Amino acid sequence: MPELPDVETLKRYVDSTCLHRSIEDIDVDAPRMLRDVSAAKLRDVLKGAAFAKTARHGKFLFIETSKGPWLVLHFGMTGSLRYYKEPAKTPDHTRLLVHFSDGYRLAGVWRRRLGRICLTDGPAVFAEAQELGIDGLDPGLHPKVLGKTLGGRRGGMKSALMDQGFIAGIGNVYGDEMLFQAGIRPDAKARDLDDDQITRLHRAMGHVLRLATERQADPERLPDSWLLSRREEGATCPRCGAAIERTKTAGLTTYFCPRCQS
DNA sequence: ACATTGACCTGAGAGC
């Protein structure tokens, strides 16, 4: 589901398709997805503008408009974007449709309406207001920074990683993956990690997020050695062959290898 | 200060 690598892929998709094209009009049908902005206001800002550039922080995609404000998109569990020309190709569940004056369109598609569409003055002020933590791919995320933040937490590792106010961009699937690759149990207490574990987690985090982004967050193109490919009942560990365990953390299904993750 | 639960949403797949 759209986590950091997926959203980064969508960002690059926008970069390579529809920047600097004049926006003729938009259609919005996203009742509960608009936050602090009306459909009319959104239309007013986008109509006659062009997309100037993009940015990303965690799971949020930002698109700067030539009129100043930035369009903010959050994809929830099922959101995606599609750029195309033929009107007949408009995907089902299109909630936001941008018509460019050259006839092309950008569709914001959310099968479930779990997502967000809004405006902001900029990515930095938005991240501040939403209290987002450092982005998972921020080069400033050193092992020391990681260790310091983890040391102040009482809770478990899985929920720490998924806390967007701690590190922004990690969700259920990649959170499990980096814990697996670092050899840390999801229910390990964050403050109990030693320096070695923090180093391994930092490395696994960078590796998982970078490789997944490079492979366009396509599970088919990610290594078989990843836990990602074993998220099902009765699966075995790709490393040691032990039975993968399945538990619930904060209502979300967590997979881990009881032998590799101690 | 933490974890847990349910609501929000909708489609896919299972089971009857």
Add this chain to the structure above:
DNA sequence: TGCTCTCAGGTCAATG
């Protein structure tokens, strides 16, 4: 076939 049930997991609010 067609119904109902469960599950998927991002985020938030309410509760323990």
